[in-house]
Amino acid sequence: MRPFAHLHSWACPLPLSNIDTDQLIPARFMRTSRSQGYGEFLLHDLRRNEDGNLRTDWPLNKPAAIDAGVLVTRKNFGAGSSREAAVYALIDGGFRCVVAPSFGDIFASNAVNNGLLPAVVTEQDAELLLGALGNHGSLIDVSLERQIISLASTQIYFEIKPNWKIKLINGWDDVALTLSMKGEIQAFRQKRSVNFSWLFL
Amino acid sequence: MSASLSLFDRIWSEHEIRHSESGESLLWVDRHYLHEGSFHAFDQLTSRGLSVAEPGLTVGITDHYVPTVRDGSVALDPQIMEMVDRLEINAKRHGIPVIGLTDSRQGIVHVVGPEQGLTHPGSVVVCGDSHTSTHGALGAIGFGIGASEVAHVLATQTIWLAKPRTLLLQFDGRMASGVTAKDVALHWISALGADGARGFAIEYSGSAIRELSMEARLTLCNMSIEGGARCGLISPDQVTIESLRGRPSIPKGTDFDRASRHWLGLASTEVSCFDQRYVFQAADIQPTVTWGVSPEEALPILARLPDPIDAENPGKASQIADSLEYMGLTPGQKLTDIAIDKVFIGSCTNSRLSDLRDAAAILKGQKSKVPGFVSPGSKWVKSAAEAEGLHEIFLSAGLQWREPGCSMCVGMNGDLLLSGERCASTTNRNFKGRQGRGSRTHLMSPAMAAAAAVAGHLVDVRSFSEARL
Numbered sequence: 001m002r003p004f005a006h007l008h009s010w011a012c013p014l015p016l017s018n019i020d021t022d023q024l025i026p027a028r029f030m031r032t033s034r035s036q037g038y039g040e041f042l043l044h045d046l047r048r049n050e051d052g053n054l055r056t057d058w059p060l061n062k063p064a065a066i067d068a069g070v071l072v073t074r075k076n077f078g079a080g081s082s083r084e085a086a087v088y089a090l091i092d093g094g095f096r097c098v099v100a101p102s103f104g105d106i107f108a109s110n111a112v113n114n115g116l117l118p119a120v121v122t123e124q125d126a127e128l129l130l131g132a133l134g135n136h137g138s139l140i141d142v143s144l145e146r147q148i149i150s151l152a153s154t155q156i157y158f159e160i161k162p163n164w165k166i167k168l169i170n171g172w173d174d175v176a177l178t179l180s181m182k183g184e185i186q187a188f189r190q191k192r193s194v195n196f197s198w199l200f201l
Numbered sequence: 202m203s204a205s206l207s208l209f210d211r212i213w214s215e216h217e218i219r220h221s222e223s224g225e226s227l228l229w230v231d232r233h234y235l236h237e238g239s240f241h242a243f244d245q246l247t248s249r250g251l252s253v254a255e256p257g258l259t260v261g262i263t264d265h266y267v268p269t270v271r272d273g274s275v276a277l278d279p280q281i282m283e284m285v286d287r288l289e290i291n292a293k294r295h296g297i298p299v300i301g302l303t304d305s306r307q308g309i310v311h312v313v314g315p316e317q318g319l320t321h322p323g324s325v326v327v328c329g330d331s332h333t334s335t336h337g338a339l340g341a342i343g344f345g346i347g348a349s350e351v352a353h354v355l356a357t358q359t360i361w362l363a364k365p366r367t368l369l370l371q372f373d374g375r376m377a378s379g380v381t382a383k384d385v386a387l388h389w390i391s392a393l394g395a396d397g398a399r400g401f402a403i404e405y406s407g408s409a410i411r412e413l414s415m416e417a418r419l420t421l422c423n424m425s426i427e428g429g430a431r432c433g434l435i436s437p438d439q440v441t442i443e444s445l446r447g448r449p450s451i452p453k454g455t456d457f458d459r460a461s462r463h464w465l466g467l468a469s470t471e472v473s474c475f476d477q478r479y480v481f482q483a484a485d486i487q488p489t490v491t492w493g494v495s496p497e498e499a500l501p502i503l504a505r506l507p508d509p510i511d512a513e514n515p516g517k518a519s520q521i522a523d524s525l526e527y528m529g530l531t532p533g534q535k536l537t538d539i540a541i542d543k544v545f546i547g548s549c550t551n552s553r554l555s556d557l558r559d560a561a562a563i564l565k566g567q568k569s570k571v572p573g574f575v576s577p578g579s580k581w582v583k584s585a586a587e588a589e590g591l592h593e594i595f596l597s598a599g600l601q602w603r604e605p606g607c608s609m610c611v612g613m614n615g616d617l618l619l620s621g622e623r624c625a626s627t628t629n630r631n632f633k634g635r636q637g638r639g640s641r642t643h644l645m646s647p648a649m650a651a652a653a654a655v656a657g658h659l660v661d662v663r664s665f666s667e668a669r670l
Contacts, residue, residue, distance in 0.1 A: 198456055
């Protein structure tokens with residue numbers, strides 16, 4: 001996994017609450033292999049008219065948003081379905097960080113497992129940021145080390161679970177770490193299969 | 202074990218292999234359910250050259266993409282059938298048992314698991330599906346996880362998680378007639394919000410919960426994720442024990458007695474051991490329906506729609522206005538004046554035998570004014586319903602009687618609404634586009650959906666049943 005260093009990128013505003021994972025990627029696009037890229041499916045039905053053309057009035061479709069690496073949005077982002085494809089769509093669409101007052105728990109775990117930073121700010125700070133970004137967005141800085149988002153002279157603190165911060169900064173992946181604990185896991189399994197034999201079919 | 206621990210705390214500590222300095226625990230996983238969406242995880246395993254650690258503790262079940270018309274009358278979409286086949290191929294390659302399309306036990310993961318006794322009280326259950334919270338009804342921890350975590354569980358049979366805080370949702374008193382577990386779920390989610398339980402493991406308790414059947418408990422725990430919770434549990438009691446006795450993968454004889462004693466001993470005993478608690482009066486709960494695009498946008502059936510002008514702040518006002526616009530509704534409109542185009546009875550929330558009985562009781566001798574279909578939760582449910590003649594009631598009412606699967610809850614199999622169509626649905630999510638682009642979903646109980654089908658509009662099932670007498 002790519003380590004998350006300092007991010008200097010265009011931030012795009014998405015002033016909506018409850019953007020669930022069905023909206024991030026509608027279910028009908030989830031059949032293709034990841035290697036084909038999921039970026040074009042990101043927020044597909046919100047960004048496009050029924051004829052498939054991009055809506056020009058949509059923040060993500062503005063020319064400036066093409067290079068956006070940060071999305072700033074309202075509460076409960078990524079609620080709903082556990083589909084990791086929602087994170088794939090964001091990452092393949094160029095995003096490395098989403099800033100919101102709250103995230104769906106499963107989405108946030110999926111994000112961290114793929115190197116996408118879910119930065120939690122207060123509702124007031126989210127509104128402050130959205131106000132500062134205006135309709136088009138702006139260049140901002142995200143320091144994961146300091147947990148600070150900077151936009152011109154404004155500095156906003158964000159929350160991230162300490163264990164997630166470590167994982168993101170180092171680009172760590174759990175599988176290799178856990179496989180190194182194989183002996184401990186085997187011993188646990190042994191005990192469990194004796195005490196609770198009925199769980200082992 | 203200490204008397205001051207909650208059910209969740211007890212199960213958690215029993216599964217903790219290690220606690221890391223960064224605050225996460227490595228938990229043992231007793232049961233891992235897979236569905237067609239697991240192909241990303243299998244791809245990850247293949248690309249790393251890893252094998253499956255515990256194929257015997259893993260079960261594959263086809264549900265998300267399976268067609269619900271399989272009698273040859275409709276051509277099957279080859280792309281969709283490839284998804285179904287891919288699960289069976291991946292499972293077989295790794296020696297994982299699979300309940301495939303033609304298996305007599307096939308159905309929705311969260312219906313089949315408990316039905317087959319694969320989910321045990323006191324266990325940790327995971328699945329790459331957010332409604333894994335359903336299994337908490339049996340007194341298990343059920344976590345919905347993403348594809349990377351599915352790959353991790355496949356490779357190690359463990360999962361890293363930071364321990365959520367615990368939340369007690371207590372429902373005192375008795376529920377009124379016509380009120381179901383679905384209404385209880387929509388009631389608390391509308392009260393606390395779609396992220397009201399974020400970061401929490403819920404336990405449901407109180408006299409109203411004790412009186413719920415196991416099937417109703419499964420409905421209630423299923424909806425935990427819609428309030429933002431990681432999982433939702435109910436302490437094991439005699440209802441739990443009796444619901445498990447004799448199921449295929451539940452221990453028999455003295456093992457059952459030993460297991461039952463252990464399961465009952467896990468129950469929470471004190472309210473003081475929870476980080477947070479809310480108390481509801483069950484008698485306050487009315488038949489409830491959603492009107493907007495989030496499960497929190499729910500109201501008692503006799504209410505009127507909100508007006509953005511009355512909202513407490515501009516953010517809330519714009520959310521209400523946006524939801525009303527998407528749903529094609531006007532402020533102040535009576536819920537009972539909303540006409541529907543379709544009805545869908547099914548999904549991991551409400552497709553069990555008792556749900557079908559509730560719907561059939563309303564539809565008996567009636568005609569549905571709108572087209573729609575019923576998809577039983579599993580082939581076992583289907584057979585049991587047919588043995589009682591429920592399918593004939595649905596067919597006589599003009600509804601289709603389909604095969605089991607996730608179907609029109611998520612539409613991955615192509616069961617979708619057309620843009621602008623309004624559906625009375627027993628599912629769990631009324632998100633924009635969930636049942637198809639531009640679809641308009643109203644969530645409700647099976648009885649309420651059946652009543653809406655007969656009336657052609659949303660209706661109070663209580664007045665509806667009285668009027669028929």
